Amino acid sequence: MTTMHTLNPTADPATDIDEVARLIRADGTRVSDGELDPWVDDVDHAFLRDLYRDMSLVRRVDTEGVALQRQGQLGLWAPCRGQEAAQVGTARALRSDDFVFPSYRELGVGLVRGAEPADVVLSWRGEVHATYDPQRMRTAPPQIIIGAQSLHAVGYAMGIQRDRGGEIAVAYFGDGATSQGDVNEAMVFASSFAAPVVFVCSNNQWAISEPVTVQARFPIAGRAPGFGIPSMRIDGNDVLACLAAMRWAADHARSGAGPAFLEAVTYRMGPHTTSDDPTRYRAPEDLEVWAQRDPIMRLEALLKAEDAWDDAFEAGVADRADELAAAVRDAALHARSREPLAVFDDVYAEPHTALAAQRRRFGAYLDGFADDEENAR
Secondary structure (H helix, E strand, O other): OOOOOOOOOOOOOOOOOOOOEOOEOOOOOEOOOOOOHHHHOOOOHHHHHHHHHHHHHHHHHHHHHHHHHHOOOOOOOOOOOOOHHHHHHHHOOOOOOOEEEOEOOOHHHHHHOOOOHHHHHHHHHOOOOOOOOHHHHOEOOOEOOOOHHHHHHHHHHHHHHHHOOOOOEEEEEEHHHHHOHHHHHHHHHHHHOOOOEEEEEEEOOEEOOEEHHHHOOOOHHHHHHHHOOOEEEEEOOOHHHHHHHHHHHHHHHHOOOOOEEEEEEOOOOOOOOOOOOHHHOOOHHHHHHHHOOOHHHHHHHHHHHOOOOOHHHHHHHHHHHHHHHHHHHHHHHOOOOOOHHHHHOOOOOOOOHHHHHHHHHHHHHHHHHHHHHHHHO
16 A cells, blocks of 8 residues: 555655645645545535634634633643644544544644533643543543554554444544654554554644654655555645545545555644743744744635635634633633542542551641741731
8 A cells, every 4th residue: 555645755854845735825825636626525615614713713712721821720731823724624524423532732623523611621720520521522531641542543443343333533643653652553553453543643843842853754654654554644734635635534444444644744833832932942933934824824815815705704703712712711710629638539449548648648748838828928
């Protein structure tokens, strides 16, 4: 098996942005691609507006999440600004019964799959029972361990095979995860058993502070055929190309032909997480270049060029984005955290001496803060 789309195996994984499949250029011009076009021939202006709305909502919630963390309402936040097209486009190509295994940055995938406002913030506060119902959203809880979800997705896909189901599993991960054993082992199993799974690598150019050129000498999508998995390298800032590519990949996996692999070439415009300072390791001119490739701006340009944009639509999207952001903020501000010592309550069904000792030590630690507060007065 080979790649579905022509891939230059010697392309630089970071700089050769033109070595990708795309349908919308950075300036909003619609271009043709013989392999992608058939997968989006049903996409009309209404569908494009829906994609624009979804990406705008993701960006607005992402902005709110960063603000809430900076204000002390969340412990951490993993921004996805700049990656909206890769997330929304691929997620919109899935069926409702497909099962998704995301990393911690797939906010857009979660919102497309039906996440409620509380679902996207309470886990970042560390609240008990903070995550969503995986069965309702057909989406596993976000995985923090890098690449581990790829194995989970393949295992689930092998279960689908044995149940003779018609759905697929999807694993999302970043470029850095492809250097982990888990992702490579997952591809071995997926290929060997022809599992109905799609691997989606969001190549945002940075694995925390390590550039993709340290992770790979050549395009990441070129690795998959070595496992016998067809792959495609797409413009991750082109939501239409992401939709088309995922439709191809999902159809391939669902047909019984085995796994498929997508590399969505995009850029992480913000920090790795809110505990990171990207100004220490990347040049500001890189941000300027990628700002011109913004996924939301390019779709807006296309809609305007095709007379599918008006003030009412723009205002409606802005209002809906503000409403959703307000609901997210309300969910965070009205969350009621348990008392710190309650973290020990549900560890064991019966009393445990070691746990009791840990509770006493933690209680003494907390009492130390009370002394500091009293001295401050």
